[in-house]
Amino acid sequence: MTVELLVVGAGPTGLSIALQAHHHGARVRVVERRPETFRPSSALILHPRTLEVLRPPGVTDALLELANTAPRVDLHLDTHVTATALTDLALPDTAFAHLSLIRQTDVEAVLTRALEGRGVPVGRGTELLAAEDRGKSARAVLRSSHGVETLRCPFVVGCDGPDSVVRNCAGVGWRGRPYAEEVVLANPEANGMPPGAGAQVFAGRQGLLLFLFPLGEQATWRLLATRASAGDTRGSVGQPGAVVPEAELQRLLSDAGTDARIERLAWSARVPLRCGIARRFRRGRLFVAGDAAHNYSPATGQGMNAGIQDAVNLGWKLAFAASGPANGPTSGFDADVLLDSYDGERRAAAYRRLLLTHTSFWAEASTGRLPSWLRAVAAPWAAPVVPALLGRRRLVAEAVRLISQLRVHYRRSALSVEGTPPLRGAPRPGDRLPDAAVSTGGPPEELHGLLARPGVHPLLQRDALPPADALAADRVTVLRLSNSPGRGWVAVRPDGHVGFRCGAADPAGLAGWLSLIGAAPSPPVRP
Known part of the structure; x- marks a missing residue:
């Protein structure tokens, strides 16, 4: 089969680009270095805008079947506990007026099945060795159990994470820095939690912020906490690295102010973090998207959502550019104008998102004296007014509208x-x-x-x-x-x-x- 688009990486971004491009007529191939289909989820939420953009390819209903679309959250501020529901938000201009809790692995499974149903399988165990822009086409060198092959096609998109091979082959620089904090992830079974409890958020002693989601894999709970980096540099940025001992996890729970006790630990990892953005998202016939193009803190849950929204922006443009106007050459069509708009539109959105996540992460996770004091002292002091604030549906909805990227626009784009x-x-x-x-x-x-x-x-x-x-x-x-x-x-x-x-x-x-x-x-x- 002639390939018009090679997608490198089968995470949510790569699968979404392949689905969007195929939806608009492109012939697509997807390769993934990992041979296995399962990996622990690092993302757990889909925003309303992400559900909107995945609706045309026909996967939103399947995602919602696996998601918790009426998440309940208990916010613990010292001895105060405030319960709220993140559903039926005051968002009249979207069909998805709620936040959806869903594991990244489930999102990948739905997108993979959708592609396979359209005759586009994921080529697992296939590694990209090199990619090159050849002016009117791209050249990629792939290695699998069948040996090494060279593929020539119009476009290659790197959705291959923070250490992107495509980005490195394109010679695209990076602007950013590591965080002094890291994320701790774990899937524990724990006693001391109320039966049927929803998500739990603890602002604990010394400013620690800890989350427990009832969405664990191989165990009931997913624990997420931030702390000062332990200095172990093993593992890729944004990817699960070294194991966290059970005793350390129990200490995090105790410091957060919860009486929960770990009974069994299925999995744990440290995740080093950085914030940054690629200096460009396109070089000739090579593109980057998702974590290959931008890295954020986990604050406001942007990573998976931003990558999928990149994908939907880029996928149709690659499909249109690959085939040209459907009725033959059309005066005025310049594929470079269309393709350059991806960088102009999505990199500007990424900068705005970087500001949002960096500010939010400073407030919720920084180990500095001021943000730690705000979480440990000021937040409990203000706890009595939190229920009144959360009860204002319009205020909560506007916050969700902001973090969900429902306000993103491309008014300065050449396509507007x-x-x-x-x-x-x-x-x-x-x-x-x-x-x-x-x-x-x-x-x-x-x-x-x-x-x-x-x-x-x-x-x-x-x-x-x-x-x-x-x-x-x-x-x-x-x-x-x-x-x-x-x-x-x-x-x-x-x-x-x-x-x-x-x-x-x-x-x-x-x-x-x-x-x-x-x-x-x-x-x-x-x-």
Whole structure:
């Protein structure tokens, strides 16, 4: 089979890129150095925006079947315990108004099954030895039990973690630094926990912050704690390293102020941390995404979610660039403009996310005197007002909207185009398109559900003139929203962001934008 895209790494990022690219017609191959399918999960949460972007490839329902979508959290501040539920949030513009607790290994299993069902198996036990940009194509050298092979294809994407071989082969530099703190992970069985308890968060003595999630693998609980780095540099950044003795884990539980006692320890590891970002996400035909492109602290649960959102941004662009316009060469299409937009859009988002996670990690985990004092002394002192704050649904929802990246936009992207005249009162080019109840002539439907198919979706307001017949082709589906008064158009990208809008019929503007992204224009308007 001819391969148009080689994906290196079968974590959530690599699997999502492969799924998104295949969803838009690309011929994909996925390789993974690890021969085994199971590894302990380091990520445990999916955000609303991540569930949104995985909806079009058809995997969100399978993920939700394995997730806890109504997580309960008990926050322990000294002797005060505040219970809250992170579900039914005040987020009316998404179908997923909740946080979802799910193990990374389950996410990988769902994505792997989806790819295999589409005829794209994961080539495990296959290691990338070298990758090279050859101008009009890429060259990769792979080694497996079958020997060494050389593969030439249009694109190679490195989703191969913090020590990315693809990034190193591309000669892409790194800007960042290690943290003075490390994460401790463990899967224990513990007594002294209330039956059926939800997640437990302890702000303990000396400013220690410790989490217990009822999502363990090979045991009931997943323990996560931060502490000053023990100085052992074994293991890769962000990856489980040396074992943590049971006595150390028990001491962490005691210092956090819990009476829980470890009965059995299934697994434990230290995880060294760093924050940083690659100096570029693309060099010619070589790309990096996920942990190969950016590293964060675990604060606010960004790692897996950021990688999947990278994937959905990049996957359709690679598919469009690999095949070119569906109706043959189109004047104005420059694949480099389309592909460069990945770096411009996602690296800017990564910088903003880095600021968010670094600030949050300082507050929740830094071993410095001020943040330790805030957690150990100020937080318990303020504990009586916490229930009132958590009871304000809008305040909690806005915090979730921020950490979930629902506010990410690409307004400065070359792919964000305002037509003539501009359309007022609608999302700006580059903005995420909110979900809403709409009608296309029948009963109301979820807008995001209507967009859950491959390609680009121009949305016409009720009284808008239709695009010219010359714009009809395969990659675009035009929808008329009969409950949206006006004469404007909004064109939605495959990743759910607005690419083009205009306040009245602008066929030339829409055709130019479709040419810009390499999309062929669409079939007749849906009645």
